[in-house]
Amino acid sequence: MPADAPLFPRAANGRLELVPYLMAGYPDRHRSIENGRRMAGAGVAALEIGIPFSDPLADGPVIQKAGQAALEGGLTVGGAIEIAAAISGRAALVFMSYINPILAYGPDRFAADASSAGVAALIVPDLPVEEAEALKPVFRQAGLDTVFLVAPTSTDERIQRICAASTGFVYCVTLTGITGVRADLPAGLDALLGRVRARTELPVAAGFGISRPEHIAALKGHADAAVVGSALVAADDPLPLVEELLAACG
Amino acid sequence: MPLRYGVYGGRYVPETLVSPLEELEAAWRSARADPAFQAELELQRRDFVGRPTPLYFAERLSAHFGQARVHLKREDLCHTGAHKLNNALGQALLARRMGKQRIIAETGAGQHGVATATVGARFGFECTVYMGTEDMRRQAVNVERMRMLGAEVREVTAGTRTLKDATSEAIRDWVTNVRMTHYIIGSAVGPHPYPEMVRDLQRVIGDEARAQYLEAEGRLPEVVVACVGGGSNAIGIFTAFLDDENVRLLGVEAGGAGLDGGRHAASLVAGRPGVLHGSLSYLLQDADGQVLPTHSISAGLDYPGVGPEHSLLRDLERAEYLAVTDREALEAFQLCTRLEGILPALEPAHALAAAARLEGRVLLCLSGRGDKDLATVLAG
Numbered sequence A: 001m002p003a004d005a006p007l008f009p010r011a012a013n014g015r016l017e018l019v020p021y022l023m024a025g026y027p028d029r030h031r032s033i034e035n036g037r038r039m040a041g042a043g044v045a046a047l048e049i050g051i052p053f054s055d056p057l058a059d060g061p062v063i064q065k066a067g068q069a070a071l072e073g074g075l076t077v078g079g080a081i082e083i084a085a086a087i088s089g090r091a092a093l094v095f096m097s098y099i100n101p102i103l104a105y106g107p108d109r110f111a112a113d114a115s116s117a118g119v120a121a122l123i124v125p126d127l128p129v130e131e132a133e134a135l136k137p138v139f140r141q142a143g144l145d146t147v148f149l150v151a152p153t154s155t156d157e158r159i160q161r162i163c164a165a166s167t168g169f170v171y172c173v174t175l176t177g178i179t180g181v182r183a184d185l186p187a188g189l190d191a192l193l194g195r196v197r198a199r200t201e202l203p204v205a206a207g208f209g210i211s212r213p214e215h216i217a218a219l220k221g222h223a224d225a226a227v228v229g230s231a232l233v234a235a236d237d238p239l240p241l242v243e244e245l246l247a248a249c250g
Numbered sequence B: 001m002p003l004r005y006g007v008y009g010g011r012y013v014p015e016t017l018v019s020p021l022e023e024l025e026a027a028w029r030s031a032r033a034d035p036a037f038q039a040e041l042e043l044q045r046r047d048f049v050g051r052p053t054p055l056y057f058a059e060r061l062s063a064h065f066g067q068a069r070v071h072l073k074r075e076d077l078c079h080t081g082a083h084k085l086n087n088a089l090g091q092a093l094l095a096r097r098m099g100k101q102r103i104i105a106e107t108g109a110g111q112h113g114v115a116t117a118t119v120g121a122r123f124g125f126e127c128t129v130y131m132g133t134e135d136m137r138r139q140a141v142n143v144e145r146m147r148m149l150g151a152e153v154r155e156v157t158a159g160t161r162t163l164k165d166a167t168s169e170a171i172r173d174w175v176t177n178v179r180m181t182h183y184i185i186g187s188a189v190g191p192h193p194y195p196e197m198v199r200d201l202q203r204v205i206g207d208e209a210r211a212q213y214l215e216a217e218g219r220l221p222e223v224v225v226a227c228v229g230g231g232s233n234a235i236g237i238f239t240a241f242l243d244d245e246n247v248r249l250l251g252v253e254a255g256g257a258g259l260d261g262g263r264h265a266a267s268l269v270a271g272r273p274g275v276l277h278g279s280l281s282y283l284l285q286d287a288d289g290q291v292l293p294t295h296s297i298s299a300g301l302d303y304p305g306v307g308p309e310h311s312l313l314r315d316l317e318r319a320e321y322l323a324v325t326d327r328e329a330l331e332a333f334q335l336c337t338r339l340e341g342i343l344p345a346l347e348p349a350h351a352l353a354a355a356a357r358l359e360g361r362v363l364l365c366l367s368g369r370g371d372k373d374l375a376t377v378l379a380g
Helices: A029-040 A061-072 A077-087 A099-105 A107-116 A136-141 A156-165 A189-197 A213-219 A230-234 A239-249 B015-032 B035-049 B059-065 B084-097 B111-123 B133-138 B140-148 B163-177 B194-217 B232-241 B308-315 B326-340 B346-355 B371-379
Strands: A017-023 A046-050 A092-096 A119-123 A145-147 A170-173 A204-207 A225-228 B055-057 B068-074 B102-107 B126-132 B152-156 B181-183 B223-227 B248-256 B272-276 B279-283 B319-325 B360-366
Touching: A017 A029, A017 A061, A017 A204, A017 A230, A017 A239, A029 A046, A029 A077, A029 A239, A046 A061, A046 A077, A046 A119, A061 A230, A077 A092, A077 A099, A077 A107, A099 A107, A099 B272, A107 A119, A107 A136, A136 A145, A156 A189, A156 B015, A170 A189, A189 A204, A213 A225, A213 A239, A225 A239, A230 A239, B015 B035, B015 B084, B015 B163, B015 B194, B035 B084, B055 B194, B059 B068, B059 B326, B068 B194, B084 B102, B084 B111, B084 B181, B084 B194, B084 B232, B102 B111, B102 B163, B111 B126, B111 B140, B126 B133, B126 B163, B133 B140, B133 B152, B140 B152, B140 B371, B152 B163, B163 B181, B194 B232, B194 B308, B194 B360, B223 B232, B223 B346, B232 B248, B232 B308, B232 B360, B248 B326, B248 B346, B279 B308, B308 B319, B319 B326, B319 B346, B326 B346, B326 B371, B346 B360, B346 B371
Parallel strands: A017 A046, A017 A225, A046 A092, A092 A119, A119 A145, A170 A204, A204 A225, B068 B360, B102 B126, B102 B181, B126 B152, B223 B248, B223 B360, B248 B319
Antiparallel strands: B055 B068, B272 B279
């Protein structure tokens, strides 16, 4: 069972933690392991590993296309678990998967295999807290933290429920929309992060639309970590951007 | 808890949509119970849609089939040529009541897109319709109709470039613009409350048809037949007969090139439960939970999922589902055209093909007209 311990420390002394995203199997199996190892070893708080799905409703074109390419390259759920195992030991690993591949693999088996591979937490973007009631104990039993998402449209009452259901950290979706690079952080984000902060002792990670050092600077004091996805997936080599963002974090 | 049909349905959506779906559910319950809303819906159904649609005895088709006495519920005579307007009209009235300024929709055959563009024009909404590249090619005339009605048609190039991908893209638009936008989903699919709301708006088909059939024949039909893609016309006609235990309910899915080769869209016949577009239902998917490409000559049936209530009716064996191939549907299209002077859409042509094998008193939902399919039929 996971302790109630957070997956990474809360921000202190004006720092922010970085959580980069990797699409398993993209651009191919070998390079996703290499990129994952390098990013995980660069001093990040955690590495989020996406399991591709044919119909990713919460994702913008960059992650959609990467997922499609990974699937065309033959990546399976089992293959994504193997990739996680090959990366593990360098940073906390978090799986991001839509619910259907998990249901098809079998939730019990998925939780056990992910945990054995060294994965510490799970994010399921199309599984809101209500739908997760039956599955949450399955994941927690296997030692996986369950991270739920808060959105700008969430009511205070829902934020309360989401924070109560989450372990490891709470994921705050910064904008009303899908994943992808934006020029600016949305107005009102500080207030949203404040509403989440007031309801949990867990670290709060902000994600969606974050890609630049300026974004990192703007999040300091409001969030504990920043999740960066599309900008890294789109880069031929994600490491330089990870290092640039880490420099802004410190 | 979200309303479910047995284990099916639910609300498997990004958190961003949960509160809007709760608001939509509350708005729909309030509208449904409001006599003023119902009166407006009734009036617009009569004067704008052209309801009630006739029940028609297909005398020559019945004689040709031999064993079946077939009545057609003429949804093809609805304004815009299909049952889709029943749903689009009701949801547009709801969107207006909720103060939304923009409506969006996905479309496969183009009929739901045309219906949505039509209510967009009628009620003054900004309107965007998502359509796969492949369907825009197959249904070019409907694309022009939508544009003429003032809608923006956005091409979807992702995935299989058909209805599934157009639906995903419409949901992504809704996630992004949810505060000002109402998503008029076109079938009895999607997260709760959509399957229930679409059924409520389509059950007028069965309510009318049951009364008309009793009036015409003095008894109930033995079998009610409808085609099933997402399943809105089928659930619309089935609902009125659910309590009539002796009435068989038969849903006809797209068998495409045949079930063996995998080139079909028969979710209930050949799929297994999974989550797509916000609900748990029968789904065509591979062993790893990836949604499979589908094939049907009919763009409106070319969808890997199905409404969750059909999944429950299947498991309960209250309704039966079978698949009809492209070839059989094309033959039925020709027969109905030649013998009755009615061009059916390729979607209900699947139901007609199934009716050819039935015996006894058959009520069939002729869900739309076939003018949009002429190019496909001529090429087939």
